[in-house]
Amino acid sequence: MKIYTRGGDQGETSLFGGKRVLKDHARIHAYGEIDELNCILGGCVVACAEESLKQALRRESSRLFTLGAHLATPPDAGEARKHLPVWPADADKQLEQEIDSWDQSLEPLKNFVLPGGSELAARLHLARAVCRRAERWLVALRDAEGADAVAAELLSYLNRLSDWLFTAARIANQQAGIAEDPWLPQSDA
Numbered sequence: 001m002k003i004y005t006r007g008g009d010q011g012e013t014s015l016f017g018g019k020r021v022l023k024d025h026a027r028i029h030a031y032g033e034i035d036e037l038n039c040i041l042g043g044c045v046v047a048c049a050e051e052s053l054k055q056a057l058r059r060e061s062s063r064l065f066t067l068g069a070h071l072a073t074p075p076d077a078g079e080a081r082k083h084l085p086v087w088p089a090d091a092d093k094q095l096e097q098e099i100d101s102w103d104q105s106l107e108p109l110k111n112f113v114l115p116g117g118s119e120l121a122a123r124l125h126l127a128r129a130v131c132r133r134a135e136r137w138l139v140a141l142r143d144a145e146g147a148d149a150v151a152a153e154l155l156s157y158l159n160r161l162s163d164w165l166f167t168a169a170r171i172a173n174q175q176a177g178i179a180e181d182p183w184l185p186q187s188d189a
Contacts (some may be wrong), residue, residue, distance in 0.1 A: 016069070017077025026141040027149075031071040033134035038064040040127045047120040050175055053168065056098065060161065063091060067154055071141075075148045087153060092160040099160075099167045106170050111182035117169070118176035124169035131162040 007013070012020045013028060021027060041061045048054040066085045073080050088094075115125030135158040142150040173180055 015077065016073040017080035019074060019077070026137065026144045027071060027074065030134065030137040030141045030150075031068045033130065033137050034064050034068045034071065037127060037130045037134055038068070040123065040130055044120060044123045044127060047123055048172070049120075050172075053171065053175075056168075060164075063088065063157070067157070070151065070154060071138075074145075087151070089153070092153070092157045095157075095160045095164040099164055102167050102171050106167075106174060107180075111184065113170070114181040114183050115169070116181060117173035117178040120172040120176070121169040121178070124165050124172055128162050128165035128169065131158060131165055134158055135162065 008023065011023050013023050014020055015027065038061055041057055041064065045054055045057045045061070048057060066087060069084055070087065073084055075081070115129075116122050135155065138150050138155055138158060142155070170180065
């Protein structure tokens with residue numbers, strides 16, 4: 001199979017099921033953001049020394065591929081929809097459980113924290129920000145094409161994933177022995 005097809009040279013691309021859309025379509029933006037987030041998670045895996053967190057990052061990377069497949073397959077894709085991987089019904093609940101577990105070992109938040117600390121934490125904060133952008137594109141797609149365009153569980157998953165990534169960044173700093181840098185607003189006075 002060739003990597004290039006020349007089919008997108010004029011600014012269009014194909015969705016699963018065969019429909020052609022412009023490359024600036026909300027659906028393309030949505031799964032493009034998921035792809036970018038997944039690439040950043042790959043960088044997080046590379047920077048992660050702790051095995052259980054590394055495995056959790058890989059699990060979320062796999063889920064993001066599944067989410068991308070769902071986004072690349074519009075509701076009117078017919079037969080192509082039958083071949084979609086099943087979305088795990090408990091994905092957001094599993095993330096909540098992990099957040100709650102991690103929170104037990106973290107100092108309670110008293111301030112916003114600045115992104116950064118360890119290399120892994122900085123990468124996780126970047127992933128969190130891209131996750132939020134992806135979430136906004138899913139909302140834009142839903143608003144452009146209607147409620148059936150994006151399954152509600154995909155939106156709740158991304159919302160929870162961004163919280164999970166934030167908490168994972170805090171855990172990464174804790175594991176590295178690096179104190180969080182609180183945001184302390186400056187007064188102009």
